[in-house]
Amino acid sequence: xxxxxxxxxxxxxxxxxxxxxxxxxxxxxxxxxxxxxxxxxxxxxxxxxxxxxxxxxxxxxxxxxxxxxxxxxxxxxxxxxxxxxxxxxxxxxxxxxxxxxxxxxxxxxxxxxxxxxxxxxxxxxxxxxxxxxxxxxxxxxxxxxxxxxxx
Numbered sequence: 001x002x003x004x005x006x007x008x009x010x011x012x013x014x015x016x017x018x019x020x021x022x023x024x025x026x027x028x029x030x031x032x033x034x035x036x037x038x039x040x041x042x043x044x045x046x047x048x049x050x051x052x053x054x055x056x057x058x059x060x061x062x063x064x065x066x067x068x069x070x071x072x073x074x075x076x077x078x079x080x081x082x083x084x085x086x087x088x089x090x091x092x093x094x095x096x097x098x099x100x101x102x103x104x105x106x107x108x109x110x111x112x113x114x115x116x117x118x119x120x121x122x123x124x125x126x127x128x129x130x131x132x133x134x135x136x137x138x139x140x141x142x143x144x145x146x147x148x149x150x151x
Contacts, residue, residue: 001075001076001082001086001120002073002074002120002144003073003074003075003120003121003124004067004071004072004073005033005034005037005071005072005073005074005124006067006070006071006072007070007071010068011025011070015069015070016069017021020051022130023069026069026070027063027066027069029136029137029139030066030071030072031066031072032136033072033127033128033136034064034065034072034132035064036072036127036132037064037123037124038062038063038064038129038135039075040123040126040127041062041074041119041120041123041124042059042062044123045054045119045120045122045123046058046059046062046119047059050117050118050119050122051117051119056078057078057082057117058076058078058081060080061076061077061113062074062076062120063075063076063077071100073122074120074123075120076120080136081120083114084114084117084118084119085116085117085118085119085120085121086116086119087113087114087115087116088113088114088144089111089112089113089114090111090112090113090114091110091111092110096110097109097110098110098111098112124149
């Protein structure tokens with residue numbers, strides 16, 4: 001389950017023309033933003049706000065990649081992350097029915113409809129729209145503007 005965060009092509013073109021020092025600075029700030037997103041998802045969304053902790057597997061499998069100089073993707077490598085994020089229908093693959101336990105009782109059914117319980121997208125959007133993200137990006141733009149603006 002992956003959520004992409006990237007700048008538009010025109011902004012990427014503008015950023016590509018920056019001196020090397022400013023590019024590195026922007027990349028570092030983007031990395032810090034990715035770290036903040038993952039931390040927020042792990043500490044909030046996967047610790048009771050959206051999903052409760054059972055094994056901690058979803059939390060440990062949440063990570064980000066800096067895919068290029070101007071974008072990151074926030075991802076979760078758990079094979080069941082997508083069904084939680086997007087919701088959907090679960091059918092048995094090999095057996096005639098699904099069998100699972102709820103509390104002390106076993107349930108046997110041919111189909112389960114999982115509701116959406118998004119944790120990646122809202123976590124990313126909360127950080128992007130937070131004062132922390134604005135402070136990070138304002139710092140980049142202010143530095144660039146002080147040094148002569150976009151070239």
